[in-house]
Amino acid sequence: MRQLTIGDVTITSIIERDGPWRRPEEMFPAYNSEVGRRYLAELDPEVFDPASGRMVITYQTYVVRTPKHTILIDTCTGEDKGYPAPMDFPKQPWLDGFAAAGLKFEDIDYVFCTHLHIDHCGWNTVLRNGRWVPTFPKAKYIFHKREYAAWEEATKRGATPPGNVWRFNCEPVVAAGQAQLVDDDFELDDTLWLTPTPGHSPCHCCVNIRSRGQQAVVIGDLMHHALQCREPDWSTIFDWDPAQAAQSRRRFLGEVAGTGKFVLPIHFPHPTTGLVEADGARFRYKFVR
Ligand SMILES: [Zn+2]
Numbered sequence: 001m002r003q004l005t006i007g008d009v010t011i012t013s014i015i016e017r018d019g020p021w022r023r024p025e026e027m028f029p030a031y032n033s034e035v036g037r038r039y040l041a042e043l044d045p046e047v048f049d050p051a052s053g054r055m056v057i058t059y060q061t062y063v064v065r066t067p068k069h070t071i072l073i074d075t076c077t078g079e080d081k082g083y084p085a086p087m088d089f090p091k092q093p094w095l096d097g098f099a100a101a102g103l104k105f106e107d108i109d110y111v112f113c114t115h116l117h118i119d120h121c122g123w124n125t126v127l128r129n130g131r132w133v134p135t136f137p138k139a140k141y142i143f144h145k146r147e148y149a150a151w152e153e154a155t156k157r158g159a160t161p162p163g164n165v166w167r168f169n170c171e172p173v174v175a176a177g178q179a180q181l182v183d184d185d186f187e188l189d190d191t192l193w194l195t196p197t198p199g200h201s202p203c204h205c206c207v208n209i210r211s212r213g214q215q216a217v218v219i220g221d222l223m224h225h226a227l228q229c230r231e232p233d234w235s236t237i238f239d240w241d242p243a244q245a246a247q248s249r250r251r252f253l254g255e256v257a258g259t260g261k262f263v264l265p266i267h268f269p270h271p272t273t274g275l276v277e278a279d280g281a282r283f284r285y286k287f288v289r
C-alpha cells in the first residue's frame with residue numbers, strides 16, 4: 001500500500017520491517033502441510049517465499065489523516081528497547097518513512113494501539129536522558145483500559161512475555177498524562193471508532209474508519225497471514241486465547257465479506273489493503289492493486 005483514500009481521509013503506511021519471516025508450520029499449531037501447500041499455491045505471490053518456505057510478514061504503522069486529525073495506528077517495535085533478535089529491527093527505516101510521510105513528532109494528534117504487544121506500541125515512547133517519554137508530545141494515546149490493565153497485571157506478576165513492553169511503552173504514557181484509557185465502545189468522532197475483537201490479546205480492538213460513505217478497518221493482528229482467510233480457525237502461537245481469536249476472526253470475516261470495506265492488516269505485505277469475499281465457510285483475501 002502506498003496510499004489509500006476513502007472520502008476525505010488518506011491512509012499511508014510506514015514500514016519498519018519487511019520480508020520472509022516465519023514458516024507456517026511454526027506459526028499455526030493446527031497447520032496441515034498438505035492443505036497449506038494447496039492454499040499457498042493459490043495465494044498472491046507477495047505473501048509467501050517458496051525459496052525459504054517462509055511467509056512474508058511486514059511490520060508497519062498506519063498514518064490516518066482526517067480533515068481534523070493526524071493519527072497513528074500501531075507503532076511497530078521502536079528504538080532502544082533492547083529487544084533480543086529477531087525483534088531488534090533497525091530504527092532508521094521507520095524514522096525515514098515517518099519523515100517521508102511529511103511528519104514531525106509534534107504533528108501527531110492521536111495514537112491508537114490495537115493491542116499492547118511488542119510490535120504495536122514500540123514508537124509510543126523514546127529514551128531521553130535515561131527516561132522513557134512519549135514520542136509524540138502533543139498526542140493523546142488511546143489504549144483499551146482492560147488491555148492496559150491486563151499487561152500491567154502480567155508485568156507486575158513477572159509473567160513472560162510481556163517483559164518490559166508495558167514498562168517501556170505504556171506506563172510512561174499514562175505517567176505523562178497523555179493516555180486516554182477507553183472501553184469497547186470508544187468513538188473518537190464520526191470518522192474513527194473501535195470494535196472489540198479479543199483473543200489475540202485480552203482486549204484486542206479493530207479501528208474503523210469512515211468518510212463519505214466509504215469504510216476501512218485496521219485489524220491489527222486479527223490475522224497475520226492470508227492463509228487465515230482460508231482457514232479462520234488457524235490461530236497463531238502468539239494468540240493469548242486461540243479459541244477466542246478464531247471466533248473473533250470468523251465473526252469479523254463473515255461481517256466484512258462482500259461489503260466493499262477496505263481491510264488493513266498490520267502484518268500483510270504490500271499491497272496490504274484487501275477486500276474479503278466469502279467462499280462457503282471460508283474466505284478469500286483480494287489485494288486492492
Ligand atoms: Zn503483531
